[in-house]
Amino acid sequence: MITISNLTKYFDEICAVNQVSMEIPDGSMFGLLGTNGAGKTTLLRMLAGILEADSGEIRIDGEEDSFSPQCREKIFYLPDDPYYFPNASIQVMLDFYKKQYPELEMDAAVYMAQSLNLDQNRPIRTFSKGMKRQAFLILALCSQTKYLFCDEVFDGLDPIAAEIMKNLFRQEMKSRDFTILVASHKLRDLEDICGNIAILHKGGVVTAGDFKNRAEHVRKFQCVFPTEADLDSLRNHPAVLRFHEDARFITLITGGNPGEVRKALEEQNPIFLGEVPLSLEETFIAEMEGAGYDIRKVLQ
Numbered sequence: 001m002i003t004i005s006n007l008t009k010y011f012d013e014i015c016a017v018n019q020v021s022m023e024i025p026d027g028s029m030f031g032l033l034g035t036n037g038a039g040k041t042t043l044l045r046m047l048a049g050i051l052e053a054d055s056g057e058i059r060i061d062g063e064e065d066s067f068s069p070q071c072r073e074k075i076f077y078l079p080d081d082p083y084y085f086p087n088a089s090i091q092v093m094l095d096f097y098k099k100q101y102p103e104l105e106m107d108a109a110v111y112m113a114q115s116l117n118l119d120q121n122r123p124i125r126t127f128s129k130g131m132k133r134q135a136f137l138i139l140a141l142c143s144q145t146k147y148l149f150c151d152e153v154f155d156g157l158d159p160i161a162a163e164i165m166k167n168l169f170r171q172e173m174k175s176r177d178f179t180i181l182v183a184s185h186k187l188r189d190l191e192d193i194c195g196n197i198a199i200l201h202k203g204g205v206v207t208a209g210d211f212k213n214r215a216e217h218v219r220k221f222q223c224v225f226p227t228e229a230d231l232d233s234l235r236n237h238p239a240v241l242r243f244h245e246d247a248r249f250i251t252l253i254t255g256g257n258p259g260e261v262r263k264a265l266e267e268q269n270p271i272f273l274g275e276v277p278l279s280l281e282e283t284f285i286a287e288m289e290g291a292g293y294d295i296r297k298v299l300q
């Protein structure tokens with residue numbers, strides 16, 4: 001398990017990471033979501049033992065020193081622009097990583113490369129952006145580290161390659177003790193793979209948690225009420241996160257107890273009352289707006 005307590009990092013006067021605290025449970029796929037400059041890369045680099053924090057603490061499996069060799073060998077850090085030797089092929093990089101990560105599974109890497117039509121002997125520099133991404137994801141998965149930290153993991157992947165990668169992630173998680181921390185500025189990249197998501201904004205954590213679970217309490221209702229209905233009582237109802245009126249057609253997004261919300265709506269004798277499913281994105285937006293954030297500044 002990774003425990004982060006009050007982690008802070010400044011670059012001169014810029015506070016890149018500000019008093020961040022969170023826990024990343026073992027066996028989870030944890031998403032770090034935030035706009036450009038939110039502090040995701042800085043946080044990942046500190047966790048990977050590449051950058052020193054100004055204050056605060058990181059504990060990896062209880063170990064205090066995240067720069068120690070014991071911690072480093074448990075972690076594969078995949079930056080958004082990974083380094084490879086000039087003219088190196090996947091095979092050359094596999095040989096290199098094998099020295100760093102003795103558990104690396106060569107056969108699995110070769111099999112994955114073949115499944116993705118990547119020539120393991122061709123120089124990586126001749127690969128497209130998406131192919132390079134696939135190559136490094138294979139290297140990362142096959143290194144058999146306990147932790148994988150990825151920056152902008154699916155950037156440049158076409159939808160089919162992204163789906164294949166998501167499935168490879170899931171398979172690895174099922175087959176061994178594996179925890180993945182993924183940073184992205186796109187909710188869509190994270191929503192179908194990450195159970196837990198933390199949103200970073202200006203270096204701080206705005207909110208974190210299991211949004212799929214929380215989404216079960218957030219509902220979207222569409223209704224039409226008679227003219228005499230008391231709409232103000234609904235607009236000001238404590239469970240109403242969002243109230244949108246378009247002529248007589250009203251859309252509400254609500255938190256709290258769904259039964260109580262429905263009762264309050266029914267008390268106004270609706271001419272029409274329907275419940276529609278909510279995407280994870282809408283759940284986020286409603287929660288963030290409910291907490292007083294301007295969502296357009298926090299998510300892209």
Ligand SMILES: Nc1ncnc2c1ncn2[C@@H]1O[C@H](COP(=O)(O)OP(=O)(O)OP(=O)(O)O)[C@@H](O)[C@H]1O
Nearest residue numbers: 011014016034035036037038039040041042043185
């Ligand atoms: N080496 C550095 N020197 C000075 N400032 C830096 C450095 N690295 C990051 N910063 C600043 O720290 C803040 C956080 O940057 P960071 O790269 O962590 O954000 P990010 O969320 O990963 O952004 P992106 O999505 O664009 O990659 C930004 O204001 C950035 O300008």
